[in-house]
Amino acid sequence: MKSVSSAPGKIILFGEHFIVYGGKAILCAIDRRITVESELMDNGKIEITSSVGNALLSTSDQVSSVEPSLRPIVHLAKKILAEYNSTSGIRIGIYAEFPAGVGLGSSSACCVAAASSILGLFADQTRDRVLELALEAERTVFESTSGADTTVCTLGGAIEYHRDGYAAKLDFEPNFTLIVADSQISHSTSSVVSRVRKYKDNNPAIFSLLCTQEERLIEDALEALKNGDLRVVGQRMSQNQKYLEQIGVSNDKLNVMVDLAKSTSYGAKITGAGDGGCIIALVDQSNIESTMKVLCESGHQCFGVKVDMLGLQHKLELT
Ligand code: MEV
Numbered sequence: 001m002k003s004v005s006s007a008p009g010k011i012i013l014f015g016e017h018f019i020v021y022g023g024k025a026i027l028c029a030i031d032r033r034i035t036v037e038s039e040l041m042d043n044g045k046i047e048i049t050s051s052v053g054n055a056l057l058s059t060s061d062q063v064s065s066v067e068p069s070l071r072p073i074v075h076l077a078k079k080i081l082a083e084y085n086s087t088s089g090i091r092i093g094i095y096a097e098f099p100a101g102v103g104l105g106s107s108s109a110c111c112v113a114a115a116s117s118i119l120g121l122f123a124d125q126t127r128d129r130v131l132e133l134a135l136e137a138e139r140t141v142f143e144s145t146s147g148a149d150t151t152v153c154t155l156g157g158a159i160e161y162h163r164d165g166y167a168a169k170l171d172f173e174p175n176f177t178l179i180v181a182d183s184q185i186s187h188s189t190s191s192v193v194s195r196v197r198k199y200k201d202n203n204p205a206i207f208s209l210l211c212t213q214e215e216r217l218i219e220d221a222l223e224a225l226k227n228g229d230l231r232v233v234g235q236r237m238s239q240n241q242k243y244l245e246q247i248g249v250s251n252d253k254l255n256v257m258v259d260l261a262k263s264t265s266y267g268a269k270i271t272g273a274g275d276g277g278c279i280i281a282l283v284d285q286s287n288i289e290s291t292m293k294v295l296c297e298s299g300h301q302c303f304g305v306k307v308d309m310l311g312l313q314h315k316l317e318l319t
Contacts, residue, residue: 002317006035007112007153009098010105011178011271011280013233014221014240015161017196018214018246019146021207022163026221027152028174032098034106036113038121039319041089042200046077050094050110057122059089063140069100070109072137073114079133080115084122101186103272108149111137116314127154127312142190144197149272156311160222174307175228177288178280181261181295181302183253185276191272192249193319199247205306210243217243234266234282241269247275260298264290 008029015025041047048055048070055074056068059081063074077090092114115133119125131154135147148161158170200207217236224232241258244250250258254270261268261281268281283291288304291309295302 001121002038002319003038003117003314004035004317005113005116005120005312005314006033006107006176007116007312008033008310009109010149010152011103011180011305012148013158013237013271013280014218015148015214016270016272016274017193017244017249018211019148020144020169020193020196021200021211023211023215024163024218025146025148026170026225027148027157027161028158029152029311030098030104030178030305031308031309032305034094034097034109034113036110036117037093037095038087038114038117040121041091043089044087045089046074047089047091047093048073048094049084051096052094052100059104064081068124068141069107071140072111075140076111076118077139079136080118080122085204086122088108088289089151090121091119092108098226099182101188101269101277103187103274103277104180105149105153105272106304107141108134108138109153111135112150112153116312117281120314120316125314130154130312131305142164142193144190144193152170154312156308158225158307170222170225171242172226172228174231174264175284176233177283177304177306179261179283179288179291179295179302179304180271180278180280181257181300182278183229183257183276185251185253186302189273192275194249194273196249207247210246214240216263217264221275230266230282230284235270237269237280237282238262244270251275254279257295257300260294261291264294
């Protein structure tokens with residue numbers, strides 16, 4: 001029997017970095033997925049194949065014996081096998097519809113899909129249990145995560161996320177597309193988060209003021225999203241970008257891309273940790289083509305994404 005789960009990637013519309021210290025963020029799951037397939041094996045091994053790397057180890061080996069990007073998956077395999085007193089090995093295949101390390105939530109989607117897929121070999125599951133396991137797995141490599149990415153990859157839709165883990169799906173019909181453009185600069189979320197922490201410690205008054213301004217901006221954005229007012233949502237995104245520039249997570253290339261995208265879209269900003277990765281621009285039918293054109297003609301790879309309303313999906317397949 002094969003247990004197959006998939007989870008969507010994500011973009012952060014508002015609140016990245018600030019959410020690590022409290023307040024709210026607004027995130028959307030996107031219509032690009034990561035699928036994880038698991039099967040029990042009788043060889044006592046954990047075997048992982050994925051586009052970011054492969055691993056073959058014994059179920060008794062340490063999690064730290066594999067490269068960091070695969071550690072959350074090994075953690076999940078060992079934990080769930082032990083929880084169900086299984087002496088089996090396990091084969092895990094990971095298939096992604098979008099690149100890793102560009103701020104689109106690949107590691108979170110992977111943790112969610114893997115937690116669900118492996119758990120599905122042994123038991124019925126709830127989204128709460130999968131989310132709990134996925135968060136624990138993600139924290140093996142990124143201890144201070146706010147949990148926002150993992151939560152939206154589990155729930156799908158657009159969500160308002162609070163630092164204490166509370167999440168509410170926004171009750172609206174998304175009338176927009178997001179253009180995602182990749183800066184092709186790789187980044188590490190945990191090291192950008194550490195750098196922001198230093199900025200906060202060195203500039204407590206400025207950081208606290210920015211948190212307050214971000215909170216107000218998010219309240220406006222929530223109202224505008226519910227009213228379908230893309231002009232206001234876009235303006236708030238561009239304002240959010242200014243706060244992110246102030247805390248040092250944008251750079252010259254990202255600023256140029258954001259300015260280009262802003263010239264035709266409702267608004268643009270980096271998404272996720274920044275320092276590299278992707279920018280997003282808010283569009284609808286009236287400006288999607290012009291925004292794609294302005295970015296493509298300047299040599300930036302870009303594509304449009306819609307909000308995924310499904311979230312985590314799981315099924316069992318007979319082999
Ligand atoms: C990364 O996608 C989002 C950050 O806010 C970190 C986090 O929320 O855990 C930078």
